[in-house]
Each structure stands twice: as structure tokens, then as C-alpha cells.
Amino acid sequence: MAGRRGALIVLEGADRAGKSTQARRLVERLRQRGHRADGMRFPERTTEIGKLISSYLEKKSNIEDHTVHLLFSANRWEQVPMMKEMLRSGVTLVVDRYAFSGVAFTSSKENFSMKWCKQPDEGLPKPDLILFLNLSPEAAAARGGFGNEIYETSDFQVKVQKRYQELMEDKSLNWKLVDASQTVDDVLKEITGMSEGIIEDVKDQPIGKLWT
Ligand code: Z5A
Numbered sequence: 001m002a003g004r005r006g007a008l009i010v011l012e013g014a015d016r017a018g019k020s021t022q023a024r025r026l027v028e029r030l031r032q033r034g035h036r037a038d039g040m041r042f043p044e045r046t047t048e049i050g051k052l053i054s055s056y057l058e059k060k061s062n063i064e065d066h067t068v069h070l071l072f073s074a075n076r077w078e079q080v081p082m083m084k085e086m087l088r089s090g091v092t093l094v095v096d097r098y099a100f101s102g103v104a105f106t107s108s109k110e111n112f113s114m115k116w117c118k119q120p121d122e123g124l125p126k127p128d129l130i131l132f133l134n135l136s137p138e139a140a141a142a143r144g145g146f147g148n149e150i151y152e153t154s155d156f157q158v159k160v161q162k163r164y165q166e167l168m169e170d171k172s173l174n175w176k177l178v179d180a181s182q183t184v185d186d187v188l189k190e191i192t193g194m195s196e197g198i199i200e201d202v203k204d205q206p207i208g209k210l211w212t
């Protein structure tokens, strides 16, 4: 009989909502509680494709908009063999941003449809749970100013939030809205509970395919 698989858990949400903080803490907490868990992030800036993306985000190079969208997607696809192997071996993956960031950001640029933006990511491993860390722009601003990366302006971030709202209307995906204005510990407690529930629910299920 095949062993249990791990769950694919994605963190998405507003700028400075705490995705990276919670992704790290959730992996630690799940391990403490006896689960096998590992973290991943997108963009994964260490690969050759990731280095191109990083240079674009840091405004050190200019990459045409369609092209950079496809690079972000390729940066996910290049990790898929490893992701599937880990999930099948029973490791739960906690992923800091995924295809939803890809679609929300590119489709906020002029002349990009959601349909076009989703297509390159169709068929990626489907998340079992997407934790959307929800934070108002005012609360985000209280956590410090924007950095210097290309998308870090408030006008653009407002558009991105609208796109996330549209993506969350897709009921074929397991979105959970989390109040990210709580303390770090309270957010962690909430998402740990949700994550342990999903780990149990999907352990005998096949890995799904996103947007197919
Ligand atoms: N992008 C794209 O265009 N296409 C794609 O396909 C993908 C991404 C995957 C990557 O940025 C950029 O690429 C991003 C989207 C785009 N552009 N933007 N904007 P990134 O992921 O590297 O961004 P980041 O620098 O990590 O920022 P972030 O993700 O927006 O922040 P965060 O991870 O959500 O927050 P954090 O770093 O955990 O916390 C932010 C601060 O708040 C920090 O000082 C914490 O200590 C504090 N914090 C966290 N939680 C709390 C609570 N609960 N209370 C108080 N303070 C808190």
C-alpha cells in the first residue's frame, strides 16, 4: 500500500502581511508537532531563472512583461519534480507565494487578462490549502515603508489586491482568509490548526492539478 502523502500549503496575501514570517514559523511548528514539513518560496531566487527574476525585481535589468511572467512560471515548474517527490514521500510543503502571486501581479499590468496569466501555471501541483493573509493597507503601512523593488508602490498594490479577490472567488480551490492583523503567535496558532486538518484530510488523496 502506498504511504501517506504530505499536504501542499500555500501562503498568499498583501504586501507585508507576514507570509515569509508565518511560512518559516509554520514549518517549525509542524515539525515540533511531529509532522514532516519543509518550506519553499517563490520566486526561488537562487536558480538561473531565479537570478534573472531577482535582477528584474531589483530594477537592475528590464525584462519585457510577458517574458518576466513566463520566467516566474518557469521558476515554479523547475521545482515541480522535487515538489512531487517530497509530497509523495510524506513531506508537507509550506510555500511562500505561488501561481496566485504570478497572476495577481501580472494581471495588474495594462493589457493582461487573467486568462492569459493563468495559462502557463495550469497543471502545477494544486495546493490543498491556500492561506490568504489579509491585511489592510493602513495596517501594512504601520509595519514599515515599501522597499525599493519594482512592484512596491501603493497604487500597484491596490490593483493586486483586487486581482486576489477575483482569484479567491474560485470555489474549486481551498482558500482560507486569515486576519493577518493579529499577533504573530495568534496567526500561527490559527494556521497551524488549519494545516493539521488538511494534512489529515489529504493524506490518501492524489496530488491535484491546478486550474485544470
Ligand atoms: N511576484 C510576481 O510578480 N510573480 C510571481 O509569480 C511571484 C511573485 C511568485 C517577490 O517579493 C515579488 O515578486 C513580489 C511579488 C512578485 N512583489 N511585490 N511586492 P517577495 O515575496 O520577495 O516580497 P517580500 O519582500 O518577502 O515582501 P512580502 O512578501 O510582501 O512580505 P511578507 O512576506 O508578507 O511579510 P514578512 O516579511 O513576513 O513581514 C513584513 C514585516 O512585518 C516584518 O517586519 C515582520 O516582522 C512584520 N510582521 C509580520 N507579521 C506581523 C504581525 N502579525 N504583526 C506585526 N508585524 C508583523
Ligand code: MG
Residues within 6 Å of the ligand: 019, 020, 021, 096
Ligand atoms: Mg515575503
